[in-house]
Structures are given as C-alpha cells and as structure tokens.
Amino acid sequence: MTDRTGAHRVTGAAHEAEPLFDDLPPNIDTDVFSVARLYDFLLGGKHNFAPDREFGRRLLAIEPNGRMILQQNRLWLARAMRVLLAAGVRQFLDLGSGIPTQHYVHELAHAVDPGAKVVYVDNDPPAVSHSNYILRDSPNAGAAHADMAESERVLAHPTVTSLIDFGQPVAITALAAWHFVEDKQDPKGVLAEYRRVLAPGSYLALTHATIDGATGDLVRDVQSQYQSVMKNPSPRTREQIADFFEGFDILDPGIVNLPAWRPDKPQDAENAQDVWFYGALGRLAA
Template sequence: MSEPTPAHDGHDVDAIFDDLPSNIDTDVFSVARLYDFLLGGKHNFAPDRDFGRQLLAIEPNGRMILQQNRLFLARAIRVMLDDGVRQFLDLGSGIPTQNYVHELAHAVDPAARVVYIDNDPPAVSHSNYILRGDDNAGAVLADMTDAERVLGDPTVKSLIDFDKPVGLTALAAWHFVDDHDDPAGVLEKYRRMLAPGSYLALTHATIDGATGDLVRDVQSQYQAVMKNPSPRTRDQIAGFFEGFRILEPGIVNLPAWRPDKAEDAVGAENVWFYGALGKLTAA
C-alpha cells in the first residue's frame, strides 16, 4: 500500500484558495484540515501542517492509519451500495476530500444523496465550497451529538428520505464525544429514525492492545489544541451498535475488516482504530 503524498509547504499551496469563503481563518488550526494534510490533500494550511508534524513525531504511522480509515470507508460504502443503499448521512465529516462518501457513492450512482454534518463553521463552509454545483450533496453546520437538530435540518430533510434505508457513517469522529454526552444514547436517537435495512459504519480510536500507551501520548498532544479525544475499548464501542446486527468480521482493527487481499491485513494490530459495520434489520 503506497503512502499518500504529503502536502507541500509554503504559499504556493495556500494561494489556490483565494476564492474561499471569508469565514475560513487560515491562521487557526482545524482538525478537519489536519486530517486532510495527513491524507496528503491540499485543503490545509500552515497551522494544520505544523500540528500534523508534531503528531507524526509521536506516531510516525499517522498517515497510514488515516489512509486505512479511508480504505475501510470505501469497503463499507461498497457493501451498503451493493445492498441498494443510495443515501448517506455522515456525522463529524470534517472536509470531504480524498475520495470521501459523495465521490464513492456517485461513482456507482450519481443520483445518490449525501449530507455531511460538522460543528466547525469553517469546515462546513469549506465543504460546501468543494460541493458547489452538486445538487445531491451538501454540508450542514450542526453538532453531531444534537440528533434532533441534525434530523430536523432543512438540508437533511430535503436530501434524506428516512422511510428508506440510510447509510449512517461516523468515521474517526465518535471518540470526540465524551462519556458525559452519552455517545450511545445519541446514536440510539439516530437509530430510531432509520428504516430497516439501514446501516451504521463507525471507526473509533482504541486503547486496546500494545499500542495503548502510544494512543495516550497522542491523546495528550490533542489537549493543547482542542477537546480531548476519548479512545475506547472494543466492548465500549460495541455498545454503540445497540439495535444493529454487527456484520462479520465484527469490531476489528481497520486493515482486518474485509481486506481486498489477505496480505492487506498484515500488521493490523498496529492500527489503533477499530472499524465495524452494523445493519438495522428491525425499526
């Protein structure tokens, strides 16, 4: 598996964004743009790249882990599309770059509907900038933990028909939901709105296994710039799938989830993110 090409430093990268919405502050760190940088994208700026290098000094596999997150997404979306799902609601989306949900879905069916949810105003503006001209995709400014607000949003209601199966996705996002915010209860609110045949695809940082101390070091680094993430155990993550039937192979390290080739799963234990896909068989 090849590594993504790192973003270049300097004004030659930032200059391509002269027509960005005015509320995008290129001098302020954004976790959404951090992920884009680590994935080798171009939708990032100096503060994002600086923090990204700090993380890579702690965890040199950071780029590979996020790339595995996207590869899991592609495989999970393929399962959902093969089962006839044509609408997707992505929670904590960040900036939808680097072959994300709408591109994966539209490659199979250009009429598929996709809505991205994020609570970062610049990230949402940036997302809608990327999605401009696409009538079947949009980004909404909302806290993903406020299910009522998300489900009642006009863009969500216009693009997503909850009487039909929906692919609900939360990729590398739910570990930013604190226990006191009741992450399992929030997902239950979404589940109650979903039709049978809907799916939940989720990836989540974990402290299980030999990488636990490393994960805690990364967690401490995040404390300097944003809300502290909450990596969890497999059993805790399983609780988020209440009401869903978790498909084989269960909750596993990302490369071990239905790899295209057996050798792609080698070293999976070093990828400290779990991934799982659950299907709702009853309302």
C-alpha cells in the same frame, strides 16, 4: 488574497508557502487550527494551513504511522461503501465529516449512482463552508453545520430534511469522528436517537480510535497532544464501541482493526494491530 482568477493565495511571514488552488471558500480563517484540515494535511491534501500542519508534524513525531492510519481509514470507507452500495443504500448521513476530499462518501456514492443523496455534518464552520464549496455543483449532496451529538438539531437541519428521506434506508457513517463525543455527552444514547428514526435496511458504519492492544500507551500520548487544541478525545475499547451498535446486527468480521476488515487481499491485513482504529458495520435489526 485573491488573484485575478478568483483563486486564493495566502501570504505573510507567518505562513509557509501555500499552494495556489481554486476551491477555497472566501472568508475562512487560515490562522486557526482545524481538526478537519489536520486530517486533510495527514492525507496529503492541499486544504490545510500552517497551524494544521504544525500540529500534524507534532503528531507525526509521536506516531509516525499517523498518515498510514488515516489512509487505512479511507480504504476502510471504500470497502464499507462497496457493501452499502451493493445492498442498495442510496442515502448517506456522514457525521463528523471534515473536508470531503480524497475519495470520501459522496465521491464513492456518486461513482455508482449520481442520484445518491449525501449529507455531511460537522461542527467546524470552516470545514462546513469548505465542504459546501466543494459540493457547489452537486445537487444531491450538502453539508450541515451542527453538533453531531445533538441529534435533534442534526435531524431537523434543512440540508438533512431536504436531501434525506428517513422512510428509506440510510447509512449513518461516522469515520474517525465518534471518539470526539465524550462519555459525558452520552455517545451511546445519541446514536440510539439516530437509530430510532432509521428505516429497516439502514446501517451504521463507524471507525473509532481504540486504546486496546500494544499501542494503548502511544494512543494516550496522541490523546494528550489533542487536548492542547481541542476538547478531550476519547479512544475506546472494543466493548465500549460494541455498545454503540445496540439495535444493529454487526456484520462479519465484527469490530476489528481497520486493515483486518474484509481486506481485498489477505496480505493487506498484515500488521493490522499497528492501526489503532477499529472499524465496524452494523445493519439495523429487523
């Protein structure tokens, strides 16, 4: 339902009370679960609906640290973006972008250089339309609907070709996303296809769920929950994730639990093992 101001309000007994907000695209199905909106819910955002929140609460019952882990994912992005922007990178291709709110790539990049180019890629149509709605006043950013495991399609997408110049360095960022590419889709081979089009000075920034460490069993429980709503997510070991960086030099401190990656203060890295996501940044080898 749309009110006089054009803002969108969801009504009906099946829905919880919905916040009124004015940046929801028209014609999106709020009754269908979306992993992008789940992340928004866990991050405390307002771009989510009853099915997303219901699943989010089930996840939080299994992993009460869920919100904290996703906040750490955003904090990791901010630190990695500082490195990338300081290195002069001004083009970002973000794979599995979800809904880009709460200090995501374009906000961080444009805070430093409004001319920086950012393309978001997601295979979830509501997430893409939501993203393009949020970006409607940003000529240097756009969202593409594509399967990130199909590199040729992504690279040929008009939003990508119109905004990204592969003759110049590009940072490929994939935050909490590459674990949705299953082994049978050859995630390492796909990343190599992206790598082959990158110019020297390009980067790969990944955060990825892991089954390493004491939290391994917990992660498997979370994985089973996900299987009820989407295809098989694949948390991986450090070794498997290292393999994705073939052709890149992994910068210090390597592939580590998110809070342990270049913490702003040493105490920020305390209890890093509770965050069962690794983060790593690689620079394209010369």
